[in-house]
Amino acid sequence: MTSFRSWVTTVRLHQGATAQSLALARVLVLGIWVVFVLFDPLQQLTHLPVELFHTYGVFRLLPDGLWTALLTPAGLLGIKALLLVVLAWALLGFRGARAMAVAALVIGLIYLQLKKGFGGHWDHRELTLVYVHAVMLLTPAWDAFAASRRRVPARRPGVYSASLVAMSLIVIVQYLFIGTARLFIGGPGVFMDGTLQNWVANRNLRPNPFGFDLGTLFLAPEWAIPLDLLFLGGTALEFAAVALLFLKPGWLKVLLAIGLVVFHGAIFLMMNVAFPENMVLVLLFFDLAWPLQRIRRGHDSDGVLVFDAESAHARAIVRRTYARDLDGRIRFTPFGSAAASTLELGDAAAADGVAFVSDDSVTRGEAAVTETYFRLPGWAVFGWLRGATRSGDSLRERGKVTEWFVGPHTDTLPAMPAGERILD
Numbered sequence: 001m002t003s004f005r006s007w008v009t010t011v012r013l014h015q016g017a018t019a020q021s022l023a024l025a026r027v028l029v030l031g032i033w034v035v036f037v038l039f040d041p042l043q044q045l046t047h048l049p050v051e052l053f054h055t056y057g058v059f060r061l062l063p064d065g066l067w068t069a070l071l072t073p074a075g076l077l078g079i080k081a082l083l084l085v086v087l088a089w090a091l092l093g094f095r096g097a098r099a100m101a102v103a104a105l106v107i108g109l110i111y112l113q114l115k116k117g118f119g120g121h122w123d124h125r126e127l128t129l130v131y132v133h134a135v136m137l138l139t140p141a142w143d144a145f146a147a148s149r150r151r152v153p154a155r156r157p158g159v160y161s162a163s164l165v166a167m168s169l170i171v172i173v174q175y176l177f178i179g180t181a182r183l184f185i186g187g188p189g190v191f192m193d194g195t196l197q198n199w200v201a202n203r204n205l206r207p208n209p210f211g212f213d214l215g216t217l218f219l220a221p222e223w224a225i226p227l228d229l230l231f232l233g234g235t236a237l238e239f240a241a242v243a244l245l246f247l248k249p250g251w252l253k254v255l256l257a258i259g260l261v262v263f264h265g266a267i268f269l270m271m272n273v274a275f276p277e278n279m280v281l282v283l284l285f286f287d288l289a290w291p292l293q294r295i296r297r298g299h300d301s302d303g304v305l306v307f308d309a310e311s312a313h314a315r316a317i318v319r320r321t322y323a324r325d326l327d328g329r330i331r332f333t334p335f336g337s338a339a340a341s342t343l344e345l346g347d348a349a350a351a352d353g354v355a356f357v358s359d360d361s362v363t364r365g366e367a368a369v370t371e372t373y374f375r376l377p378g379w380a381v382f383g384w385l386r387g388a389t390r391s392g393d394s395l396r397e398r399g400k401v402t403e404w405f406v407g408p409h410t411d412t413l414p415a416m417p418a419g420e421r422i423l424d
Helices: 002-009 019-038 042-047 057-061 064-070 073-092 097-116 124-136 159-186 195-205 214-218 221-245 251-271 276-285 290-296 312-324 365-374 380-389 400-406
Strands: 303-307 330-334 354-358 362-364
Touching: 019 073, 019 097, 019 124, 019 159, 019 276, 042 073, 042 097, 064 073, 064 097, 073 097, 097 124, 124 159, 124 276, 159 221, 159 276, 195 214, 195 221, 195 251, 214 251, 221 251, 251 276, 290 380, 303 312, 303 365, 312 330, 312 354, 312 365, 354 365, 362 365, 365 380
Parallel strands: 303 330
Antiparallel strands: 303 354, 354 362
């Protein structure tokens, strides 16, 4: 009984999540915002009389002159451009990214008020994205995949998992609340007598912004009961979304997520109601860093980079690695040191410039450099590409584009500081 209770109450969603997992969730959320704003025809609001515009809630505290200025061609273009800039800044993780993410949320709310001020209503398509964004601001979502590189402070165990669960919970709760409201306000009658079919007919009578009328194919009387059952099944699926918190990774979890996406897809095709943001947010239920973990498989152990202290190229490799090893996974020692004598270097020699010693292997030269990339935050794919192409080029011989990512040439590199990771 105890084990069953533990199985039911243990939150398994995002167990073992890493900084990379949370950072990719950040990219996903802010990326949705970027696409939403980039392709939104906001400028069309200039065709509407300003007299029809009205504000909601706290937006009434802002002066009317602000809204009048924003509802001009220049104002609408300006707020759209400004929102895209702060979103891109926060997504890429430049210095001050969290402050930019806060600014993006505030500007985004003003942006949505502009869209809704002519008679629209705030629905869970936008609000779910807003809430997930707000929760993300409270998490260490910039510990990885950030352009402004910094050493990550020590985090409490499970902080990345908890952050992702909190963000995912917003998406799960929206389904639960909508299903609960439908069941307790309209049920059971809302699932009978062709209710969904009537909604399909109603939506297809309205102007269609997507250019198709597939829903009209399901208006015959024989479709009434199948559509009612589909509606009931979709509501049951919304309740079942809670199970995502407790399911182990596997096909059942994948099928449940696919079911939610298919449910939204059916609404889009039959009723011309699009919820693309909600469909993409379903990806929050998965560890987006999993492909990177698969690439790093077999290269997960920490190690020691042994280098030729007389070689400028080897010292440059060490300095680059030291600067980018934000997790402190790699230690360093020169050939001939006391620490190097304790390592099983095998055939590795100073003539190769560098050697990388891990728990299960010893690599030399460019292969050793490749091994270091597998262990650097955000560099696993680059390491995989180096290994896959079997490139013999040294870092200093690579082009300017790669140099922008990898770092400057030897003559401009800072000195490698001493510390506990430098073995004498």
